[in-house]
Amino acid sequence: MKKAMLIINPSSGKEEALDYKEDAVKILNQTHEEVIVKLTEKEGDAIEFAKTAADQQFETVVAMGGDGTINESINGLAERKNSPLFGFVPLGTANDFARALNIPKKPKEALRVLETTHTIPVDIGKINNRYFMNVLAVGAIAESVYKVTPEEKSKFGPLAYFIEGAKALNNETPFDLQVKHEGGIWKGDAYLMLVALTNSVGGIESFAEHAEVNDGAFHVFILKELSLPHVVKIIPDLFQGKLQSNDQIEYFSSSSVEVSSGQNLVVNIDGDEGIHLPFKAEVLHNELNIFVPSEK
Numbered sequence: 001m002k003k004a005m006l007i008i009n010p011s012s013g014k015e016e017a018l019d020y021k022e023d024a025v026k027i028l029n030q031t032h033e034e035v036i037v038k039l040t041e042k043e044g045d046a047i048e049f050a051k052t053a054a055d056q057q058f059e060t061v062v063a064m065g066g067d068g069t070i071n072e073s074i075n076g077l078a079e080r081k082n083s084p085l086f087g088f089v090p091l092g093t094a095n096d097f098a099r100a101l102n103i104p105k106k107p108k109e110a111l112r113v114l115e116t117t118h119t120i121p122v123d124i125g126k127i128n129n130r131y132f133m134n135v136l137a138v139g140a141i142a143e144s145v146y147k148v149t150p151e152e153k154s155k156f157g158p159l160a161y162f163i164e165g166a167k168a169l170n171n172e173t174p175f176d177l178q179v180k181h182e183g184g185i186w187k188g189d190a191y192l193m194l195v196a197l198t199n200s201v202g203g204i205e206s207f208a209e210h211a212e213v214n215d216g217a218f219h220v221f222i223l224k225e226l227s228l229p230h231v232v233k234i235i236p237d238l239f240q241g242k243l244q245s246n247d248q249i250e251y252f253s254s255s256s257v258e259v260s261s262g263q264n265l266v267v268n269i270d271g272d273e274g275i276h277l278p279f280k281a282e283v284l285h286n287e288l289n290i291f292v293p294s295e296k
């Protein structure tokens, strides 16, 4: 018997997630005999729900929520035997993973993707014993995302992150960084390091324009310079998908990285506060099968 689990974070997406529950159940009932609905109440719930679904050999897990809920669901599904298929309805602010997979931003349209039963294998990142689907970030600009309030997110959308990031640029000093990757070791002073799995970072799809969701690679960007004329040049490059060739950016791709610094730094994992450096991260190639629109 095919079973599906629907994990909903009722607090996500301006608290309207539950409005889509009935439609989601109806759609999943077309292809599954049983649909179980689980509502999250706090951090960690979605991980446990997804783990249970994997243990009980559910065919499908669908998450409705922001990137936090999707990240947790993935943490419950990655590296499990016969992981269920994974689908999601993005209800957050940046929704980078949805952008990368071409999943519509409108919840009703995103739900229709689940009708098609069309899935593709997608890479997942592993950092120590945690999993991520979007990005690792190190530096004060990355830390500024914790300061964005839910009110700012509702008012400004992804721009809220830009505003806090720009504030963090003031008085920013570089940190020493060492990154071991497939092509060698990069050592130097940096203001920001991003390890992206997909093309979309901070709501900007042109960030790592050439990145594919299953190319088996991390796309590493290190910001080496931060004076005003340099920043001014970076912005158009960012929006034109040319960041990797900007002089102030060190770019390389690698299926694993080992990152350390002489300073006490914390890595941001998919927008949430993560672990202290040093860390190792690797790509789990084609780790999960995810529902996407048929044309992608």
Ligand SMILES: Nc1ncnc2c1ncn2[C@@H]1O[C@H](COP(=O)(O)OP(=O)(O)OP(=O)(O)O)[C@@H](O)[C@H]1O
Pocket (backbone or CB within 6 Å): 009, 010, 011, 012, 013, 014, 040, 041, 042, 043, 044, 045, 065, 066, 067, 068, 069, 070, 072, 091, 092, 093, 094, 095, 153
């Ligand atoms: N019922 C709940 N009430 C409040 N917080 C919850 C509840 N269930 C889960 N959470 C927590 O809310 C966090 C953020 O949720 P999520 O990312 O899904 O939505 P969001 O904040 O609207 O999205 P975004 O961060 O993209 O704006 C989750 O990681 C989880 O820790």
